[in-house]
Amino acid sequence: MILHPQLEKDCVTVGRFPLSLLLLINDSNYPWFILVPQREHIREIxxxxxxxxxxxxxxxxxxxECxxxxxNADKINIAALGNMVPQLHVHHIVRYTTDKSWPAPVWGNVPASPYSADDSNNLCIKMRLLLKEKQLQ
Structure with a gap:
């Protein structure tokens, strides 16, 4: 399966589930992950x-849950919008009542703040370990 160029540009690959590719959005304002089902030509669930x-x-x-x-999220926002990227992908965004966008949606609210290479790598390692415990990685 070919990943949409926008997802390729904006994300780091964390790992793979049995169905989906797990990505991390390169925006340190929020822990923000995306599941992309590994199926061709799918736009909707x-x-x-x-x-x-x-x-x-x-x-x-x-x-x-992970x-x-x-x-220690106050809320998890889960959405499959597809307005900008037609390839089916499901956002999982950790929200806090103290985050920069609360209570508004995260899209377009504040400029993205990219992770450092070390922070991105450490976050990916953390997620791989957590998901391995759940036997999904």
Whole structure:
């Protein structure tokens, strides 16, 4: 499967679930992850097979639980918008009542603040370890 160029530009690959590629958005304002189902020409969740829909929901739930605990989130925002990137991808954004955009959506609210290479790498390692414990990596 080919990753959309915008996702390629904006993200770092964390790992792979059985169905989805796990990405980290390069914006340190929020811990922000994306699941991209590894299926060609899919724009909407309902276009996935029923088995893949169930797998995506499972992966999303496990990811949300992990990031909620790992980052002590006040809220996890989960969305599959696709307005800018038509390839099906599901955002998982850790939100805090004290973050720069609260309570508004994160899109376009404040400029992205890229991670340093070390911070990005450390965050990816942290997530791989957490997900390995859940036996998904």
């Amino acid at each position: 309902h276009q996935l097979s029923e088995i893949d829909q169930q797998q995506l929901m499972h992966e999303s739930s496990v990811l949300a 990031i909620e605990q790992a980052f």
